[in-house]
Amino acid sequence: MKRKLLLPLLPIVLIVVWLLLNDSLAAGQIVLGILLALLVTFAIAPLRPLPAWPHRLHLAIGLIFHVLHDIIRSNLAVGSIILGASRRQPRVGFMKIPLDMRDPHGLAMLTIIVTATPGTVWAGHDADSNVLTLHVLDLQDEAAWVRTIKQRYERPLMEIFE
Amino acid sequence: MMAIDISPWFALPAALLLICGGLLTLIGSLGLLRLDTFYARIHAPTMGNTLGTGCVLLASILVSSALAQRPVIHEVLITVFILLTSPVTAMLLMRAAVFRNRD
Numbered sequence: 001m002k003r004k005l006l007l008p009l010l011p012i013v014l015i016v017v018w019l020l021l022n023d024s025l026a027a028g029q030i031v032l033g034i035l036l037a038l039l040v041t042f043a044i045a046p047l048r049p050l051p052a053w054p055h056r057l058h059l060a061i062g063l064i065f066h067v068l069h070d071i072i073r074s075n076l077a078v079g080s081i082i083l084g085a086s087r088r089q090p091r092v093g094f095m096k097i098p099l100d101m102r103d104p105h106g107l108a109m110l111t112i113i114v115t116a117t118p119g120t121v122w123a124g125h126d127a128d129s130n131v132l133t134l135h136v137l138d139l140q141d142e143a144a145w146v147r148t149i150k151q152r153y154e155r156p157l158m159e160i161f162e
Numbered sequence: 163m164m165a166i167d168i169s170p171w172f173a174l175p176a177a178l179l180l181i182c183g184g185l186l187t188l189i190g191s192l193g194l195l196r197l198d199t200f201y202a203r204i205h206a207p208t209m210g211n212t213l214g215t216g217c218v219l220l221a222s223i224l225v226s227s228a229l230a231q232r233p234v235i236h237e238v239l240i241t242v243f244i245l246l247t248s249p250v251t252a253m254l255l256m257r258a259a260v261f262r263n264r265d
Binding site: 017020021023071072075078079082083085086089090092111112114115116117118119120121122123124135137 | 186189190192193196197198199201202204205206208209211212213234235236238239242245246248249252253256257260
């Protein structure tokens with residue numbers, strides 16, 4: 001197997017969060033941040049048996065823009081549904097989407113994306129059959145939702161995490 | 163108190179963003195009133211959670227950067243923490259509702 005570029009994500013994120021919290025790039029803060037990140041990473045290792053080793057992280061940039069675009073679009077969609085609710089109540093409904101992704105970090109990211117987009121909420125996931133239950137505010141075209149979830153979100157997440 | 167001067171290049175977009183964020187959050191909260199079932203209502207506040215907060219935080223970044231005369235971006239952390247925590251609440255509420263209506 002070709003050796004992939006692996007990044008220890010947790011300590012890097014912790015350092016970035018520390019520097020942002022302190023709003024400074026002073027050398028002392030960077031050293032303190034690195035110390036803290038290493039300490040937390042080792043302390044938390046027994047709690048998280050499966051560390052996240054994402055590769056091809058550059059794909060995340062495209063994914064973030066996709067998600068931002070979808071958040072803005074669905075905000076407008078949900079807004080118009082709410083304002084039009086006196087004429088027509090939306091057709092709420094559950095739908096099941098079979099997933100191919102198995103990586104727990106990828107699934108967690110998918111949860112965040114789905115829940116952060118107004119109009120859809122993650123309603124459950126069956127670990128055995130790997131089927132995601134999604135709750136949709138206005139269920140019109142089920143196939144379109146399956147396409148969005150699988151192609152726009154799941155495929156890049158699988159490439160990043162698996 | 164002395165009035166603090168912010169150049170209109172920062173003040174105007176910030177004001178616009180605040181209005182947008184306020185409107186989005188208001189419409190989202192209005193959804194709690196206008197939608198009729200729990201399953202529909204759970205979607206409404208997400209608007210204020212995502213784009214509403216986003217607009218307010220962008221306005222905050224603009225104004226504090228203008229005041230400090232350097233880029234101030236630690237508001238981004240608020241977005242990160244909201245993104246990490248709000249799905250947990252939404253999922254818990256959703257699971258509780260599904261569990262209660264399971265018959």
